Amino acid sequence: MKKGKLIVLEGLDGAGTTTQANLLSEFFKKMSVNHVVTAEPTKGKIGKLIKTILRNSEFKGTVLDDILILLFTADRIEHTKNFLEPSLDESKIVISDRYYLSTYAYQGFKKTDEIVQLISVKFPVPAITFFIDVKVKTLLKRLAVREKREIFEYENMMKKIKLNYEEAISKLIFRGEEIIKIDGEKEPIEIRDEIIYNLKKLKIISC
Numbered sequence: 656m657k658k659g660k661l662i663v664l665e666g667l668d669g670a671g672t673t674t675q676a677n678l679l680s681e682f683f684k685k686m687s688v689n690h691v692v693t694a695e696p697t698k699g700k701i702g703k704l705i706k707t708i709l710r711n712s713e714f715k716g717t718v719l720d721d722i723l724i725l726l727f728t729a730d731r732i733e734h735t736k737n738f739l740e741p742s743l744d745e746s747k748i749v750i751s752d753r754y755y756l757s758t759y760a761y762q763g764f765k766k767t768d769e770i771v772q773l774i775s776v777k778f779p780v781p782a783i784t785f786f787i788d789v790k791v792k793t794l795l796k797r798l799a800v801r802e803k804r805e806i807f808e809y810e811n812m813m814k815k816i817k818l819n820y821e822e823a824i825s826k827l828i829f830r831g832e833e834i835i836k837i838d839g840e841k842e843p844i845e846i847r848d849e850i851i852y853n854l855k856k857l858k859i860i861s862c
């Protein structure tokens with residue numbers, strides 16, 4: 656029996672998932688909550704390969720979706736076996752910066768519905784997923800200062816990914832998952848506090 660809880664942070668690029676993972680971790684440290692922070696794609700070999708592909712415009716194309724789904728799934732299998740399951744077994748709170756909801760959103764939920772359904776069932780279901788919701792216009796401003804941009808970080812692509820997120824979230828909620836949308840236009844601390852409020856309300860943390 657796994658006693659830990661998986662908390663997932665999701666959002667479009669630049670929405671602030673890494674910022675929130677760090678803020679949440681600082682809070683947990685202060686409160687002595689036994690937790691670990693992780694992310695997908697992971698820092699493992701497959702995760703690194705994914706990041707290389709995402710940063711290389713040469714790979715922009717239609718076949719990419721299917722290849723990426725398989726790579727992300729391989730990375731997630733490794734992540735689950737090597738990190739998520741052992742941490743949950745040790746009763747830890749696990750904060751994951753992205754998880755399978757990102758695959759639904761970024762690799763086109765509709766087109767690959769069946770594949771994604773097949774690959775998602777094997778993975779631990781999060782206790783809660785927070786979708787940090789930020790307007791595409793705001794995200795483009797935040798990302799404009801970045802040197803290396805990923806193939807997803809362009810306006811039309813982002814709008815499509817946002818719609819995919821909305822659709823995937825509805826479907827996952829219908830399947831019984833706990834997913835909460837948070838207004839990501841607010842100040843980072845306000846967002847963090849809203850996340851903590853929900854974690855307490857749902858008894859995921861008790862501090």
Ligand SMILES: Nc1ncnc2c1ncn2[C@@H]1O[C@H](COP(=O)(O)OP(=O)(O)OP(=O)(O)O)[C@@H](O)[C@H]1O
Pocket residue numbers: 666667668669670671672673674675797839840841842843846
């Ligand atoms: N609530 C916020 N308001 C304004 N700026 C923010 C907010 N949260 C994060 N930022 C800033 O936006 C940028 C992107 O934040 P962050 O790296 O946390 O996003 P991310 O969702 O992890 O992005 P990616 O998906 O590309 O890893 C950073 O410069 C960060 O300081």
Ligand SMILES: [Mg+2]
Pocket residue numbers: 672673674752
């Ligand atoms: Mg990040």
